[in-house]
Amino acid sequence: MNALHKLGFPEGTKLLIIHADDAGLSHSENTATIRALEKGIVNSYGIMVPCPWFYEIALFARNNAHIDNGIHLTLTCEWENYKFGPVLPASEVPSLVDRNGYFYKTREELKKNALVEDVRKELQAQIEKALQFGLKPTHMDSHMYSVGANPEFLKIYRDLGKKYNLPVLINRQMMEMVGLDPDLNIEKTNFVIDKTYVGESRYFENDKLDDYYSDILENLTSGLNLILIHPAFDNDEMKGITINHPNFGSGWRQLDFDFFTSEKTRLKLEENHIQFITWKNMLRRSLF
């Protein structure tokens, strides 16, 4: 049974979530995310609990519980000069951190070093911290899809979804992106997002990111679709964070913000009869 069917929509419906990842990362990311939710067509976002600006976005989420907000479970910190680590003391999850107590930069380092038990403890602690703040998360996904670093982490992720009764992002393209075989790692009972889209370097580098997003909207297929974006402002703070990292860097994030808050894009959605859906208004009982 496909997602549309499970959700009770007729065949042919083009359902879409436009999801802002990385809220909490910085003030720039928070401000742009909030503006894109309020003025643009972004309709869901994920919060990084271990990040320095978590508190600011948590206040927003608490005061705007009607807007879909997920937990963007975080096990990596890809930046050069801006560092964060687990919400648990490094001494409790030593396999997740470098010698300075920060998360590893890459999924590969994470995969090489992280013990399954530490991953479980830390991800659970992130969820608990969000709940303690009074957040009412609508879903969970994962920063850099690092929960896909290996099948055991993915199992933890799925288990936590069940434990907290929260939908988790399971999708073929995301698994392929991180090198997991979807045929081996998607279980029959999983609720699966049909198509997930996320920008790639080759588009950004060739000034084709807008075209990529336009193409997605113009050619969206029937089913449950998800576009993952990273809106932020290309300002000093964001430039400092993403220094030497043009991939998902500051300029890229500004483009994401601009595209998904433009009137032209809003019209494109209408012209293409795209229908918004949120995690919240998916019937939860159908998801597990």
Place this chain on the structure above:
Amino acid sequence: MNALHKLGFPEGTKLLIIHADDAGLSHSENTATIRALEKGIVNSYGIMVPCPWFYEIALFARNNAHIDNGIHLTLTCEWENYKFGPVLPASEVPSLVDRNGYFYKTREELKKNALVEDVRKELQAQIEKALQFGLKPTHMDSHMYSVGANPEFLKIYRDLGKKYNLPVLINRQMMEMVGLDPDLNIEKTNFVIDKTYVGESRYFENDKLDDYYSDILENLTSGLNLILIHPAFDNDEMKGITINHPNFGSGWRQLDFDFFTSEKTRLKLEENHIQFITWKNMLRRSLF
């Protein structure tokens, strides 16, 4: 024996340290501090180890060991939406944190809640973290002079100075600012900064901060003087951090940066025969 005498300078010498507090607080603070050290007349700075941008400024300090860099020992976080807490797990120093695990906003809350033993553990952990990063601190002082919240904290601060062989900022005006009686809390053997200057709201609110700084330079008295400033750029990040907190806010910090990087101010120093000194080039053995 006064400071000049101890340092071997003739009577009449006007010695000055211009010290940038709060490095590590933000990218804005770091960038402005670095520029003020490199292009301006700021000649010393203090690093906040528990802050999100510690890593960036620690790299700078490690690569620029010739520039005076101190540890700006931190026990409070005065900001509304931007939060940080101890470098130790909150569970190890529970008396230092609010229910969310962050530092209290004020010295008063700190004083009311903090156990002496937790203060000792946390301050020592901040020093140890700086040393583990390969920093070679030249001195220590304290954010919001919170080590002056009570005499027992001040004793810890002094003890840590002795333990790590680092000069600590001891000064009558700072004690008065935080409500400690200098006559009771300065020991005979302490090395004391004769005069410490720090901006006040009444100057900033009446657009007189520049005048205040100019007056200091024009009327500097003989002895060892210290001006504490907080250079940062009045940009989105800094506005976000200092929201609803004009006191030492984003605009104030931009003024600090502008004044202490201007050619006019540099000339004023020359005209008034002011001589720079750093913590590093004070003879350490005379300080304790």
